[in-house]
Amino acid sequence: MVDTIDTLVEREYAFGFHSDIDTEIAPKGLNEDTVRLISAKKNEPEWMLEWRLGALRHFLTLTEPTWPRVSYPPIDYQDMHYWAAPKPKGPSPTSLDEVDPEIRETFDKLGISLDEQKRLSGVAVDAIIDSVSVATTFKATLAEAGVIFCSFSEAVQDHPELVQKYLGSVVGPRDNYFAALNSAVFSDGSFCFVPAGVRCPMELSTYFRINAENTGQFERTLIVAEEGASVSYLEGCTAPMRDENQLHAAVVELVALDDSSIKYSTVQNWYPGDKNGKGGIYNFVTKRGRAGNRAKISWTQVETGSAITWKYPSVILQGDDSVGEFYSVAVTTNHQQADTGTKMIHIGRNSRSTIVSKGVSAGVAQNSYRGLVKVLRSAEGARNHTQCDSLLMGPDCGAHTFPYVEVRNDTAQIEHEASTTKIGEDQLFYCRQRGLSEEDATNMIVNGFCREVFDELPMEYAVEAQALMRLTLEGAVG
Amino acid sequence: MSSDTVAPEVPTGSEEGQGVPAALEALLAAGDRSAGAWATEWLAHNGLPDPTAEMWRYTPLDSIVAELGRTTTGDPTGEVEMADLDRLAGRHGSTRIVFVDGRYSSQLSDETGRSDSAGAGSATGPLPPGVRVGPLGAIASAEGAGGETTSDAATALLGTWAATTAESAGADDGFSVLNAAARNEAAVVSVPAGVAVGSPVHIVHLRTGSAEPSAATLSQPATILDIGAGASAQVIESHVSTGPGVTNAVTRVRVGPDAHLTHVRVQDEHAEAVHVGETVIDLQRGAHLESASLSIGAQVARNGLSVGLNGESAVAKLSGLSILSGSQRHDTVLSIDHDSTDCRSEQDFRSVVDDRARSSFCGHVRVAHGADGTDASQSNRNLLLSRTAQVDTRPWLEILADDVKCNHGATVGQLDDEALFYLRSRGVPVARATSMLVAAFVAEITERLEPESLRHAFDDAIRRLDPDVVLTTAAVRSDAADTEEAGS
Numbered sequence: 001m002v003d004t005i006d007t008l009v010e011r012e013y014a015f016g017f018h019s020d021i022d023t024e025i026a027p028k029g030l031n032e033d034t035v036r037l038i039s040a041k042k043n044e045p046e047w048m049l050e051w052r053l054g055a056l057r058h059f060l061t062l063t064e065p066t067w068p069r070v071s072y073p074p075i076d077y078q079d080m081h082y083w084a085a086p087k088p089k090g091p092s093p094t095s096l097d098e099v100d101p102e103i104r105e106t107f108d109k110l111g112i113s114l115d116e117q118k119r120l121s122g123v124a125v126d127a128i129i130d131s132v133s134v135a136t137t138f139k140a141t142l143a144e145a146g147v148i149f150c151s152f153s154e155a156v157q158d159h160p161e162l163v164q165k166y167l168g169s170v171v172g173p174r175d176n177y178f179a180a181l182n183s184a185v186f187s188d189g190s191f192c193f194v195p196a197g198v199r200c201p202m203e204l205s206t207y208f209r210i211n212a213e214n215t216g217q218f219e220r221t222l223i224v225a226e227e228g229a230s231v232s233y234l235e236g237c238t239a240p241m242r243d244e245n246q247l248h249a250a251v252v253e254l255v256a257l258d259d260s261s262i263k264y265s266t267v268q269n270w271y272p273g274d275k276n277g278k279g280g281i282y283n284f285v286t287k288r289g290r291a292g293n294r295a296k297i298s299w300t301q302v303e304t305g306s307a308i309t310w311k312y313p314s315v316i317l318q319g320d321d322s323v324g325e326f327y328s329v330a331v332t333t334n335h336q337q338a339d340t341g342t343k344m345i346h347i348g349r350n351s352r353s354t355i356v357s358k359g360v361s362a363g364v365a366q367n368s369y370r371g372l373v374k375v376l377r378s379a380e381g382a383r384n385h386t387q388c389d390s391l392l393m394g395p396d397c398g399a400h401t402f403p404y405v406e407v408r409n410d411t412a413q414i415e416h417e418a419s420t421t422k423i424g425e426d427q428l429f430y431c432r433q434r435g436l437s438e439e440d441a442t443n444m445i446v447n448g449f450c451r452e453v454f455d456e457l458p459m460e461y462a463v464e465a466q467a468l469m470r471l472t473l474e475g476a477v478g
Numbered sequence: 479m480s481s482d483t484v485a486p487e488v489p490t491g492s493e494e495g496q497g498v499p500a501a502l503e504a505l506l507a508a509g510d511r512s513a514g515a516w517a518t519e520w521l522a523h524n525g526l527p528d529p530t531a532e533m534w535r536y537t538p539l540d541s542i543v544a545e546l547g548r549t550t551t552g553d554p555t556g557e558v559e560m561a562d563l564d565r566l567a568g569r570h571g572s573t574r575i576v577f578v579d580g581r582y583s584s585q586l587s588d589e590t591g592r593s594d595s596a597g598a599g600s601a602t603g604p605l606p607p608g609v610r611v612g613p614l615g616a617i618a619s620a621e622g623a624g625g626e627t628t629s630d631a632a633t634a635l636l637g638t639w640a641a642t643t644a645e646s647a648g649a650d651d652g653f654s655v656l657n658a659a660a661r662n663e664a665a666v667v668s669v670p671a672g673v674a675v676g677s678p679v680h681i682v683h684l685r686t687g688s689a690e691p692s693a694a695t696l697s698q699p700a701t702i703l704d705i706g707a708g709a710s711a712q713v714i715e716s717h718v719s720t721g722p723g724v725t726n727a728v729t730r731v732r733v734g735p736d737a738h739l740t741h742v743r744v745q746d747e748h749a750e751a752v753h754v755g756e757t758v759i760d761l762q763r764g765a766h767l768e769s770a771s772l773s774i775g776a777q778v779a780r781n782g783l784s785v786g787l788n789g790e791s792a793v794a795k796l797s798g799l800s801i802l803s804g805s806q807r808h809d810t811v812l813s814i815d816h817d818s819t820d821c822r823s824e825q826d827f828r829s830v831v832d833d834r835a836r837s838s839f840c841g842h843v844r845v846a847h848g849a850d851g852t853d854a855s856q857s858n859r860n861l862l863l864s865r866t867a868q869v870d871t872r873p874w875l876e877i878l879a880d881d882v883k884c885n886h887g888a889t890v891g892q893l894d895d896e897a898l899f900y901l902r903s904r905g906v907p908v909a910r911a912t913s914m915l916v917a918a919f920v921a922e923i924t925e926r927l928e929p930e931s932l933r934h935a936f937d938d939a940i941r942r943l944d945p946d947v948v949l950t951t952a953a954v955r956s957d958a959a960d961t962e963e964a965g966s
Contacts, residue, residue, distance in 0.1 A: 069876075398877060399877050400874075400876045400877060401874060401875040401876075402874050403872060407860075408868045410863065411892060414888075415888075416873060420875055422881060
């Protein structure tokens, strides 16, 4: 057991390379000048700058939250670059072929060859390196269907009325500490708009990567599905190996109008730090969706990376008969800490939500589920079922469950179940008796434990997620 | 213990009082500051718990503090008739010791069971020799273990665990320290090693109202239970009152190696009262605890219960029930610490909430690193009977060991539609069917209670629920009996 854990901690972070891309970087520090610089770099309209400055002024009045069950040294928000962009070699690319070959190579290493994606998988990709969107594939195909899928900066330029209407409508610029920070300094992100009645013809995808040193990545994603529209969106993340911690404070807003559906899947594999807990990404993310009448929002996440994860993808079930779902696998090993879960706010009548959370903890990691199910007085007939299970691998890790349930309507039916166990000796014995190695058996059992969540992922991500799990837990049998 | 022991940088001036609610300030000024020197000092510095503290966020602290402020004006009458006492607290077993407004009342107490009055004779006979039941002061001075203060006496007689001290008080322990500052005589039940006490010991803490009906009174009772190695006992602790005001109760319990304690705590205070209770239980190796917390009365109540499984193979079986109507607000906060190997804890807490009442529950189970073989289960079930009723629940697990079996479940909802349909399809009117199901929900907790007289504590509370919908358990029982008779 001890041996196998040793093998585990010696595994390498497969995506830890650093690309030598020429980067344009803003001076360190967080102040109005930084915000003005970012806004100017992006050639933003006045309203956008004011919005940012409002968020910054509010942020400066806030204190960092301490309630998550994670610990880290204080972050110096002044000792950080808030803008880093791959320096353009000439005019900005007009087609994929003009994208800087080194950037293309970076994505090839990540296994998301933009060309490949384009030709074979039919997945439209918006790739973001350090803060700036470098390429969006399949724009034309999407445009035919009326779908707008572009970087956030382009959206601000090309569709200001849409951005102005929906930006901050779900996660306001004063929402919380990290959301306020993001609102002030966000540099780019993805914007997706699916007009009424349109079923998005392909899976949309964003790939995030932090490349430069000492930078924080603050991207902002806004997805709007108009009445009767539907869209499935995938997000993946990696970062190079560095000794210092890097901050990632993103905001994702989903707006699902009446009868629409949005499915948002994440495979998060930011650099988790080395075996001694040195380095790694601080992933402090605010994700929230608002569902109208009969609308559906589904979050699926596989969280294997980051030194610290702090995120609670939530759904405001505002409409009658709206549906919210949260499927999560969070794996922590070595010194990783995760405090993640969801919030389901039931406002509409007959709103329904499902929460399935699977936590796997190994090494000396700490893995917490924290969730809120709130049923307001208006939510006649609301229904929630929550299942959160934790699997402990090794005597030094921790698995915690902190659910909050607040019910103000007597017709609501709320159920919460949770269990914490280690991998059963008898399960292992059964598998080994049939000739499986301890490692294969463990993998099989862990995969079975997480099956319910993997089944919710789009097919190509389900494969990636399982591979990632195997990699993350390599050797952590016991 | 004097104020000298407090670090010099602790200011006692009024500027520090900024963090202290005005009510507390007035209370401390009104009392004898010299009484519990360290405690008043501590309170001036730390104040009452912060409403944003996680373990207090659902407790209506503002209402508690407001009522506390009112108590500086009301003087308790101290008058109780035996009939009132019987009506309020009931009689459970032959030994009943009664404290009125924090002071022992020998007149109201029934000490026939006490060993030092052996010979008085009673149906169940005297308590076994060596068992000490009564006010701490009397017991301590009889044994020459007196001291300057209550906590001195408790420490001298029973050890440091029995008292709240500057060292043991945590940041959120303001109410326990306030209780210590009052220096009331603690009710003590102390059972020596190996002794089995056959009949239940009933401790009643009664707070009298003020002569002026609108004024509020304050009572701060303390209870200490010490069960020696291999001993066994059952203790019933009742909190009742005859008028509005605040009861701030502290109970400290130690269950020795392989000892067995059944502890039933009944809070059935005046409808306008505020009750704050903090029970801390230390379970040693092989100790076995069965605990029931019944929360019925009081407008605002907080029931804090901390159980430490501090020795291997200790067992804690905890249950609780709240039946709330009107605009009652009750908060139950449990903290279960598995610090040893092979311990087991079970929790079964339920609430029935009607009208505009609000019930909150927090069950925080912690399993320490190395506490292998832990088996912890937790269940919190809540029944909502009205559109405006509210329930908050936090079934928490914090686990730092891997060889554990922990699960928890929480439900909030109405009565089961299918069960209702089943009964109605067999000709049971909807009102009767509803009452049967509520009674059954409650009975799963109450039918375990001994002696049987305890089970009727709920009849009144159930009667207060919507009369169109709910009948009393007793009525349902007799009704069932009638049906059986008619059938035979």
